[in-house]
Amino acid sequence: MDLPYWRLSGFYFCYFATLGAFLPFWSLYLKQSGFAAAEIGELTGMLVATKIIAPYLWSWLADKTGHRLRLIRVTSLLATLFFAGFLYRRDYQWVAAVTVAFSFFWNATLPQFEAATLLHLKAEPQCYSRIRLWGSVGFIAAVLGIGRFLDDFSIDYLPWIITGLLLSNWLMALITPEATLSHDDKSTDSVLRLILKPEILAFFSVYMLLQVAHGPYYVFYSVYLQQYHYSATVTGLLWALGVCAEILVFIWIYGLLKRVSLRGLLLASLALSMLRWLMIAHGAASMTIIVAAQLLHAASFGVAHVVAMQLLRGYFGERHQSKGQALYSSISFGLGGMLGSFYSGYFWDRLGGGPVFVIAALACGLALLIAFIGVARQKSPILG
Numbered sequence: 001m002d003l004p005y006w007r008l009s010g011f012y013f014c015y016f017a018t019l020g021a022f023l024p025f026w027s028l029y030l031k032q033s034g035f036a037a038a039e040i041g042e043l044t045g046m047l048v049a050t051k052i053i054a055p056y057l058w059s060w061l062a063d064k065t066g067h068r069l070r071l072i073r074v075t076s077l078l079a080t081l082f083f084a085g086f087l088y089r090r091d092y093q094w095v096a097a098v099t100v101a102f103s104f105f106w107n108a109t110l111p112q113f114e115a116a117t118l119l120h121l122k123a124e125p126q127c128y129s130r131i132r133l134w135g136s137v138g139f140i141a142a143v144l145g146i147g148r149f150l151d152d153f154s155i156d157y158l159p160w161i162i163t164g165l166l167l168s169n170w171l172m173a174l175i176t177p178e179a180t181l182s183h184d185d186k187s188t189d190s191v192l193r194l195i196l197k198p199e200i201l202a203f204f205s206v207y208m209l210l211q212v213a214h215g216p217y218y219v220f221y222s223v224y225l226q227q228y229h230y231s232a233t234v235t236g237l238l239w240a241l242g243v244c245a246e247i248l249v250f251i252w253i254y255g256l257l258k259r260v261s262l263r264g265l266l267l268a269s270l271a272l273s274m275l276r277w278l279m280i281a282h283g284a285a286s287m288t289i290i291v292a293a294q295l296l297h298a299a300s301f302g303v304a305h306v307v308a309m310q311l312l313r314g315y316f317g318e319r320h321q322s323k324g325q326a327l328y329s330s331i332s333f334g335l336g337g338m339l340g341s342f343y344s345g346y347f348w349d350r351l352g353g354g355p356v357f358v359i360a361a362l363a364c365g366l367a368l369l370i371a372f373i374g375v376a377r378q379k380s381p382i383l384g
Contacts, residue, residue, distance in 0.1 A: 004177055005131065008117055011172040012135030015110060018165040020142030021158070024222050024239045025150065028232075029158045031223060033090045041345010043099055044219045048341055050103040051334025058108035059115075059326035068116045068322065069178045072109055076170040079106040083166055086159040107334070109169070111325040118313060119179035129306055133250035140240040140247075147236020195327065200315055202374030207308060207332035208339075209367035210270070213277060213360040214300070215340015216353070221280075224353045228284050238290060242297030249302030257310070263376035266307045270368040272299035274361045281357035300364075308332075311376065 030040045058075065062068045082105065085098035121128060146161060194200060216224075225235045256265065276296035283289030308328060316324030340360075347356050 003120055007172070007176045008120065008131050009134035011113060011169070011176055012132055013138035014165065014168040014172045015113070015138070016135035017138035017142040018162060018169060020139035020239070020243075021146050021162045021165055023218055024143055024235060025146060025155070025158055025232075027219055028150075028222050028226070029155050030095075032155050033095075035092070035095075037220075037223075037348040038345050039092060040223075041219060041341050041348065043096060045338045045341035045345065046096060046099050047103045048107075048334060048337035050100060051107040051337060052330050053334075054104050054107045055111040055326035055329040055334070056323070058112060059322045062112055062115075062322050067178065068112045069173060069176055072112050072116075072176075073170065073173045075105040075108040076166070076173050079103075079109070080163060080166040080170055083159070084163050087163070106166075107329070111329040112322065114309070115322040115325045116176075116179045118309070128309055129250040129253050133247050136243045136247045136250065139243045143236045143239045143243070147232050147239075150232045194316065194324075199374055199376075202370050203308075203311060203315070203376075204327065204331045206266070206270070206367045206371045206375055207304075207328065208336035209363045209370070210273065210300070210304060211332045211336030212340040212343075213273060213363040213367070215337060215342075216344035216348075216356045216360055217277075217280075218337070219341050219344050220348055220353060220356070224280075224284060225290075227353065238294050241291065242294040242301075245295045245298035246302035249298045249306065253303070253306050257306075261376070262307050262310060263371075265303050266371055266376060267368065269299040269303040269307070270364055270371055272296050273304070273364040274368065276300050277357045277361040277364065281354045281361065284353070307376075 027040050027044070030043060035043070058071055062071055065071070079102055082098060082102040085102070086095065089095070117128065117131060121131075142165070146158070149161075150158070195204070222235050222239075225238065230238070273296070276293050276299070279289050279293040279296075283293070312324045312328055340363075343359065344356050347359070
């Protein structure tokens with residue numbers, strides 16, 4: 001198989017290095033810039049709200065033109081140019097406008113690249129986790145490096161750092177080749193008919209709720225740790241620890257897939273996700289509990305994401321894979337992430353961080369119930 005392993009891996013490395021600069025530290029940057037918790041929640045909600053529209057719009061263009069990588073190159077460049085707008089002003093209206101413009105193009109990129117990667121892999125989808133793990137390595141490198149940098153230098157440099165990392169995404173996209181359809185997919189179902197199947201509706205509901213639960217983590221986890229007097233370096237180490245656990249999942253997951261069903265892995269990941277948010281809610285003052293909670297990122301994201309990729313491959317096939325990835329991004333990371341950002345921002349100052357993470361645990365509990373009733377009851381769509 002002529003697989004461009006290092007170019008695919010290199011793009012994931014750069015993309016998630018950018019995310020590693022953004023996720024843990026952007027809320028701290030906004031807080032330092034004078035924004036209130038509710039405004040930070042609103043701005044983060046705007047950032048993820050474009051995921052509801054952008055992925056599916058760009059997937060339609062990708063299917064129409066057949067040029068996924070060409071669109072990724074365009075959207076990566078435009079995301080970089082719009083993000084540079086953060087370098088000029090910091091008033092709420094400007095930051096909100098730049099956030100929406102930047103994220104409309106930024107959120108188009110990953111679903112299309114996931115679809116392109118699965119098309120490159122064709123009959124060897126188990127190789128996905130070995131490519132995707134380089135994204136986690138990039139995230140760790142950024143989190144550790146930037147966390148240390150911010151202990152010594154002003155957080156005002158953060159937009160410059162992220163702009164440079166976004167530029168690296170565009171450069172990697174330029175050297176990554178297109179993936180072509182094999183034309184052996186016999187699926188005749190329309191996308192609408194597919195997504196109205198009860199199991200697929202349950203699947204999207206579960207992953208939307210999982211991202212609702214991750215909302216306070218992505219928006220306020222660093223702020224929460226700061227309240228308990230953790231330094232930026234320690235905060236970066238804790239973020240990195242969670243992703244290290246995620247990397248181990250990506251390395252070992254194929255062996256687990258041979259022995260444990262997708263359904264079993266999904267239910268276990270949701271149960272452990274509940275435990276994780278409860279540990280953060282009630283044990284933030286204890287380094288031991290916080291470390292243990294971060295290790296559970298292996299379940300709440302790592303296992304859950306790999307299961308999602310394999311289920312999407314089975315549900316949508318090659319013919320609709322691009323749209324399937326876009327719907328997954330739109331409904332889970334988009335709608336779920338937006339709801340998670342808004343409720344965490346609204347309740348953070350009113351209730352405090354602990355109760356907000358309890359709400360996250362309840363969202364995972366509801367997701368667990370839906371998954372138990374309706375997801376992956378049939379034979380695994382991957383290894384069979």
